[in-house]
Amino acid sequence: MTKVTMTVNGKAVCGEVEGRTLLVQFLRERLGLTGTHVGCDTSQCGACVVHVDGRAVKSCTMLALEAEGAEVTTIEGMADADGGLSSLQQAFQDHHGLQCGFCTPGMVMSAAALLAENPRPSEAEIRGYLSGNICRCTGYHNIVKAIMAASGQDVSAIAAE
Numbered sequence: 001m002t003k004v005t006m007t008v009n010g011k012a013v014c015g016e017v018e019g020r021t022l023l024v025q026f027l028r029e030r031l032g033l034t035g036t037h038v039g040c041d042t043s044q045c046g047a048c049v050v051h052v053d054g055r056a057v058k059s060c061t062m063l064a065l066e067a068e069g070a071e072v073t074t075i076e077g078m079a080d081a082d083g084g085l086s087s088l089q090q091a092f093q094d095h096h097g098l099q100c101g102f103c104t105p106g107m108v109m110s111a112a113a114l115l116a117e118n119p120r121p122s123e124a125e126i127r128g129y130l131s132g133n134i135c136r137c138t139g140y141h142n143i144v145k146a147i148m149a150a151s152g153q154d155v156s157a158i159a160a161e
């Protein structure tokens with residue numbers, strides 16, 4: 001077992017992990033941050049996306065030890081300071097960007113990373129960026145709409161599905 005130390009949602013955390021422990025396992029099983037989901041074992045679904053030093057990362061593809069010293073943000077760290085939904089999360093709710101919600105933490109984390117690097121993405125840019133996030137419920141349409149709305153764009157031209 002090896003000691004790992006990182007900052008998660010603004011708090012310093014540490015723990016003993018095996019060399020094979022994945023970051024997602026450390027977050028969920030050691031820290032109890034179960035908002036980060038595991039939807040596959042093939043690195044395809046994106047339900048496990050978190051931010052590592054500001055980059056969107058599939059936390060099932062990274063060892064916990066590789067995050068040594070990193071700043072990690074999970075969906076639990078996305079709420080506003082008062083604990084309410086962030087504007088991006090609110091947009092998902094307002095535009096029905098979720099149904100079962102299983103993919104939603106990963107979608108929100110990927111969308112937040114996109115908006116950080118591209119504050120007004122086009123519909124095509126959003127769809128391209130989310131190509132690593134799979135949703136089995138929504139057909140993606142309302143997710144795209146929510147992200148466009150969160151970035152202050154007019155979504156009235158996007159036809160209702």
Ligand code: FES
Nearest residue numbers: 039043045046060
């Ligand atoms: S759990 Fe599916 S990509 Fe990580």
Ligand code: FES
Nearest residue numbers: 099103135136137
């Ligand atoms: S809302 Fe169910 S998988 Fe996306």
